[in-house]
Amino acid sequence: MRELLNDIERWQQAGKQIAIARVVDIEGSGPRDPGAAMAVNEDGEVVGSVSGGCVEGAVVAEALEILRGDKQPRLVKFGYSDDEAFAVGLTCGGIIHLFISPLNW
Amino acid sequence: MSLKPMSLYPIFAERVRSNIPVALVTVIDGPNIGAMMLVSPSTEALGTLGDNELSRIVARDALGEVEAARTGVRHYGPQGQTTPEDLVDTPTVRVFIEAFSPPPIMWIFGAVDFTAALAKVAKVLGYYVVVCDAREVFATRRRFPMADEVLVSWPSPLFSDRGHALTSRDAVCILTHDPKFDVPAVQGALATNVGYIGVMGSRKTHAKRLERLAEVGITSADQLARLMSPIGLDIGARTPEETAISIVGEIIARRTGRGAPSLRDSDGPIHK
Structure with a gap:
């Protein structure tokens, strides 16, 4: 998250709501280690990444739902053969666990 | 509550x-x-x-x-x-x-062209980079704007002041080619817990350096085994930038304990 601080604060100063998605766990082969993070603001702008680009689109959708209050902060799993969470997957065959929550702390 | x-x-x-x-x-x-x-x-x-x-x-x-x-x-x-x-x-x-945690630290000795390239690549990897050379005309901020610190100093004072802070995550790269500078830098680095010590120079230079190290009492095989010299992976690097990649590639491979072959030519999971 270190590399996101400047963008986060720019958004905060502009009064934007922000959600943070963080990789908390990986099983098997995952492109980014726990701690990799991306931030999404209420306009759908994104900084950072949590995978090699495989799941970021779905994470933005999830983050926006959480910002709108349609969903609670939660753990989300993405995997190669995981069709329940989203119809996206990692091409590397691993599973990543993300925690997505609003930056209200 | x-x-x-x-x-x-x-x-x-x-x-x-x-x-x-x-x-x-x-x-x-x-x-x-x-x-x-x-x-x-x-x-x-x-x-x-x-x-x-x-x-x-x-x-x-x-x-x-x-x-x-x-x-x-x-x-x-x-x-x-x-x-x-x-x-x-x-x-x-x-x-x-x-x-x-604070970023890993890389100390680079010798203010040469290879230093600028290595400092640049080390910054990409998130290192806190210190460039050190005793020659005032070379060790300037102007030449190494990417470094976090540029110090005009001999190696020994830097190691006695700050060597205790180096850990297994950190690296010391000695690029001077000058025995006057190399020997005390190697001596200083070996007295720390730093994870990586790389020393630039041809195999011939390395052999001569070993003689000079022996003169100052560094002969133990365990100590000498910590030196990565000649520095870098064998990827045929020529330019300062290519050499920098070969050095940081070696640092990563030493940390992860890999032999650094191409992924295509090895088996098993990519991420362990």
């Missing part, structure tokens, strides 16, 4: 920017999902996970994690129980402990 008694983010950001070790603790599953704490050494933990005992125990564990620069998920009972028997039939609280 309120779960959000204060704003943690500004304090978190301030500590990260000041390179103060800090753990960001988040409940990711269980009661009080999203509750957070900030934990740094020698200061009171901030925030709460909802239960006093849980907060106390997680803060204690987080301190260990931040000192080891480790990030991961840990499981607890609702009041911080950690033994497997206590966790049977109780709902578990899953806590993500993210450690923000």
Whole structure:
């Protein structure tokens, strides 16, 4: 998250709501280690990444739902053969666990 | 007790920017999902996970994690129980402990063209880069704007002042080619716990350097085995930039214990 601080604060100063998605766990082969993070603001702008680009689109959708209050902060799993969470997957065959929550702390 | 008694983010950001070790603790599953704490050494933990005992125990564990620069998920009972028997039939609280430790350090000795390229690549990898050379005309900020510090100094004073701070995550790269400078730099580096010591020079230079090191009493095979010399992976690097890649590639491979073949020519998982 270190590399996101400047963008986060720019958004905060502009009064934007922000959600943070963080990789908390990986099983098997995952492109980014726990701690990799991306931030999404209420306009759908994104900084950072949590995978090699495989799941970021779905994470933005999830983050926006959480910002709108349609969903609670939660753990989300993405995997190669995981069709329940989203119809996206990692091409590397691993599973990543993300925690997505609003930056209200 | 309120779960959000204060704003943690500004304090978190301030500590990260000041390179103060800090753990960001988040409940990711269980009661009080999203509750957070900030934990740094020698200061009171901030925030709460909802239960006093849980907060106390997680803060204690987080301190260990931040000192080891480790990030991961840990499981607890609702009041911080950690033994497997206590966790049977109780709902578990899953806590993500993210450690923000100061960046790894790279000291580069010798203010040469290879230094500029290596400093640039090391910055990409997140190192705090210090360039050191005894020659005032070469060791200038102008020549190494990408470095965090440019020091005009002989190696020995730098090692005696700051060598104790080097750990297994850090690197010392000696690019001077000048025995006057190389020998005390190698001597200084060997007296620290630094994880990587690379020394530039041809095989011939290396052989001569070994003689000079022997003259100052460095002969132990264990000590000499710590030296990566000639420095870098065998990827046919020619330019300063290519050489820089071969050096940081070697640093990564030494840290992960890999032999650095091409992935195509090896088996097994890419990430271990």
